[in-house]
Every structure is written in C-alpha cells, then in structure tokens.
Amino acid sequence: MDLLSKKITFRHALAQWYAKAQRPLPWRTQPSLYRTVVSELMAQQTQIKTMLPYFERWMRRFPNFTALAEASSEDVLKHWEGLGYYSRARNLHKLAQQYIAAESKPRTQAAWQALPGIGPYTSAAISSIALGEAAAVVDGNVVRILARLNDDARVFKNNGEAVKAFTTTADALLDTANPGQHNQAMMELGATLCLKHKPLCTVCPVATFCAAKRNGTQDARPKIERKASIKIEINRAWVLQGDKLLLHRIAENSSQLAGQYELPTLEAVSAKTSKRRLLASRSRAITHRRIKEHIYQTKPKRTLDHSIEWIAVRDLPRITLSGPHRRWINELMSMHNSVAGTQ
C-alpha cells in the first residue's frame, strides 16, 4: 500500500507535530495508569471537552483505584450524573474492585479487555499508553484519518464495520517503539485538525501523505451509512404534594440506568380519568431516536407500583437523575415556587 511504504516518514511527521501541538490534558501532564483508565472510560462516545470537568471532579473524589473500589454505588453514580452511558460508571466501579482484588494485576491488552466496560479500543488505549504495549487504537478519529489518507471510497454499513476494515492498516502504521504516543497523536490529529467537517488540511502535518486531500474528497471520507431516525413520544407525570415529589426509581438490577430516578410516566401514576394539565414539552435525542416528552401535572392513583417513590424536595440534590430530568425538575420546581410566591 502506498501509505505503508512511507510509514517511517509518516510516523516521524506525526510525532513531530504531536510533540508541540498536543493539548495539555490532565492525564498527559500528570499521567498514571488509573488516570488513563478513567479518562478512557469517560471518553467513550464523549467529546474530550465535555468530559474534562467530570474528570477533574472525579479525581478529587476518587484519586486512585482503592478510593474508587471502596466508594458506594450511589456516590459513584452521582459523580457520573449528566455524562450519560451510565453503565460506564458501574463498569468502572466494578473494574476498580476487581483490580484491587486481583492477585496479579492485568498487564496486557488481552488481560485488560477481560475487565468490565473494556473493549478492543479501550484495551488498546490503556495497554499502549500506560503499559507500552504495541496495540493500535481504532476509534472514530483513526477511521476518519485512514479513510482520508487512502481516499477510501468503500461504503460501510456502520461504524463497527469501518473500525474492522481499518484495523489492519492501523496496526501496520503503528510506531511500535512509541505506541502510546503514536495512538494519542492519531486521535489528537483527528480531534483537532482532521475534523469531520472542514478539516484543517492547510496546517496538517501529514497532508503530503493524504490521497483525499490530493483528490479534494475529504468531506466525502469516510462513507458510513446512517440509521433512519425514529420518533417517540412519552407522557410524564408531575405530582408534587407538599414537600414531596413522585419519582420512578429504576431497579438496581436493570441493565440500563440502574438506580437512577426519573419523572414517572403518566400511565404509571395517573388514572385514565383523572384531570391533567400540560406543564411543559421537551425534545431530546438518544442516538437515532428522537424523543418528545410531555410533562403533565396530575393527581396520583390510589395504588402505586413499588418502583414509584415519594422523594422529599430537599433530598433531590442527593439522588441521581439523568441530565434532562434534573433540568426539567429544576425548571418545574422554580415555576412552582414562583407561582406559590406570588400568591
């Protein structure tokens, strides 16, 4: 392959650029195995800029594997609140407990991938960055860069197919003497210059290796098919009596959102015949689903499911809610208070 025949000079150009252009991220300026692990879990499907404040707060509360392993699930989940993909927090918690308990600590990509929440990407990242193993990472950034370097016109069914297709090339391109630096340099290039829209090719350190730049096809690479979006509507109940709010608690053994609270659905709380008043409508998107949620003020049914709980308003800061639910409750609570205050 054309690119691989020049891989030595490519690696050098990339490394020279990364040495001076890299962002001073906290897990780079003060590296450790633990900080690498936490940063990688937090960065899954999440932009660095978004997770950065969470990382700093996390490190103050859980500075090492031991502190995290000994923390309660509630405490761990609370510090993840708003970041999304909450199974990452539960997996990271379990991982810390397994790591502390392990007689022999994991030291290879294969050993790391056996831990909860660690897949091919994250195991390669941890083992290369923190342990010096020659494992190439292939994330969205690397896919984009390699597709452009080769001006690859193939159409991939989804991101997973694209990752598989570029794994061989990524492995061959890896600087095995400095795998951690090389991997981070590739991702840094994708995050700061080889952008999805309007890549900054004029300042790219490896532009001379890039077939897409030569052909002017940057914006069309890579080609990955998208799922059609689905529209969903959900009705939720706002039941505030005295100083207590009715919330739905998701079971601890649920595979998703375990232990989190949310505004209950209207059907779960309110009899069909009871009066209701629309307080607010909000839209949000979860991957390819577009969800519209309507929140109604209503009265509760006589008998409620055990998963529906009265939560004192003063306890709201202590429980874990998803970002949108936290925001809606704050909005509705201040609406309520302002109305009450004028009476």
Next chain:
DNA sequence: AAAGCGGGGTA
C-alpha cells in the same frame, strides 16, 4: 448482526 445506551456540541 443489530439494537440500545445519553448527553452535549455543531453546522
């Protein structure tokens, strides 16, 4: 192989 997961940023 495909679906599900969350939220924020951006054009």
Next chain:
DNA sequence: TACCCAGCTTT
C-alpha cells in the same frame, strides 16, 4: 434538525 463524539454490552 441531523449528525458526530477517545465504544461496549446485550439480544
């Protein structure tokens, strides 16, 4: 609005 982001797990 639609798509993307340092992906993994479950079905």
